[in-house]
Amino acid sequence: MSTVQGRLRIAIQKSGRLAERSLDLVRDAGLRVVKGNNDLLYRVENYPIDLLRVRDDDIPTFVADGVCDLGIVGENVLEEGRNGGPVAEVLMPLSFGRCTLKIAVPPTLDYDGPRSLEGRRIATSYPRVLRRYLDDHGVKADIITMRGAVEVAPRLKLAHAICDLVSTGATLEANGLAARETVLDSQAVLIRSPVAPEPALAELLDSIVERMAGVVASQGAKYVMLNAPRSALEQITAILPGAGAPTVMPLSGRDDAVAVHAVCQEAVFWETLERLKAVGASAILVLPIEKMM
Ligand SMILES: Nc1ncnc2c1ncn2[C@@H]1O[C@H](COP(=O)(O)OP(=O)(O)OP(=O)(O)O)[C@@H](O)[C@H]1O
Ligand SMILES: O=P(O)(O)OC[C@H]1O[C@H](OP(=O)(O)OP(=O)(O)O)[C@H](O)[C@@H]1O
Numbered sequence: 098m099s100t101v102q103g104r105l106r107i108a109i110q111k112s113g114r115l116a117e118r119s120l121d122l123v124r125d126a127g128l129r130v131v132k133g134n135n136d137l138l139y140r141v142e143n144y145p146i147d148l149l150r151v152r153d154d155d156i157p158t159f160v161a162d163g164v165c166d167l168g169i170v171g172e173n174v175l176e177e178g179r180n181g182g183p184v185a186e187v188l189m190p191l192s193f194g195r196c197t198l199k200i201a202v203p204p205t206l207d208y209d210g211p212r213s214l215e216g217r218r219i220a221t222s223y224p225r226v227l228r229r230y231l232d233d234h235g236v237k238a239d240i241i242t243m244r245g246a247v248e249v250a251p252r253l254k255l256a257h258a259i260c261d262l263v264s265t266g267a268t269l270e271a272n273g274l275a276a277r278e279t280v281l282d283s284q285a286v287l288i289r290s291p292v293a294p295e296p297a298l299a300e301l302l303d304s305i306v307e308r309m310a311g312v313v314a315s316q317g318a319k320y321v322m323l324n325a326p327r328s329a330l331e332q333i334t335a336i337l338p339g340a341g342a343p344t345v346m347p348l349s350g351r352d353d354a355v356a357v358h359a360v361c362q363e364a365v366f367w368e369t370l371e372r373l374k375a376v377g378a379s380a381i382l383v384l385p386i387e388k389m390m
């Protein structure tokens with residue numbers, strides 16, 4: 098049973114790359130968050146829920162141990178936290194905090210695949226994930242663990258290579274390093290404790306998870322309305338991304354044309370609209386979707 102009587106707890110990053118989007122997700126799920134006088138704990142005023150704001154490294158353990166019922170954390174941190182102890186269940190990817198853990202090297206290192214790392218020193222904040230990668234590739238190398246500023250290690254002659262998170266690649270470029278191997282693709286995920294909440298809170302927990310799933314599913318989803326020649330209906334349905342079966346309605350005074358309404362689960366690009374027009378669609382309207390259950 099969860100350690101806090103009468104209230105659920107959600108662990109989110111206090112400050113950093115995931116902090117704002119995590120709070121947005123919680124708010125979009127209908128939780129009214131109020132800042133207390135305690136910076137560590139925010140309260141939710143319309144449900145018995147608290148938000149625990151911590152360093153992201155602590156989130157997997159808090160959730161695995163049942164100190165928190167849910168948590169939002171990067172897959173990279175979750176993987177690094179695996180130590181044979183209890184694990185949190187990954188409920189869903191959240192489509193933010195996307196980055197890739199990569200091995201990068203300076204131009205002075207003659208690189209020809211992971212074997213080139215044999216006997217070298219590699220600096221990283223993810224020693225466990227890197228060790229697993231090296232073992233999988235049969236490479237023996239020394240790992241130097243650094244908390245931050247990993248990218249300066251080769252310049253300081255602390256290491257021959259680094260293994261660090263990359264998103265735009267600007268940090269690597271600024272430090273004259275080139276990405277060579279992908280160790281892990283990562284994004285933020287929602288995790289759930291293996292420790293059940295107290296029975297009175299179980300239903301609330303499930304409904305919060307379901308709401309968050311709805312918020313994530315509606316991100317990027319669009320409601321598309323258009324008029325189409327009846328004869329082009331099949332082509333139009335095929336072009337609409339992730340639309341399933343659209344609603345088709347008659348247009349008054351027109352036997353040859355219909356109105357089509359569809360929820361598109363995947364991104365609708367300008368190219369999509371151009372292709373729709375090319376097969377005869379007109380009066381195309383694309384609306385954002387707020388929530389989806
Ligand atoms: N450049 C990036 N682009 C997108 N997501 C990133 C990037 N760098 C990191 N992330 C993701 O955001 C998470 C948090 O990154 P941040 O830099 O805020 O971590 P931190 O410095 O370890 O923070 P904390 O103080 O909470 O320990 C990372 O673990 C990763 O999942
Ligand atoms: O490929 P880029 O877009 O340049 O992003 C990569 C950088 O982002 C992260 O650090 P962050 O900026 O979060 O700072 P930190 O090192 O203090 O965590 C990561 O550790 C890299 O240094």
Ligand SMILES: [Mg+2]
Nearest residue numbers: 152153154155
């Ligand atoms: Mg951290």
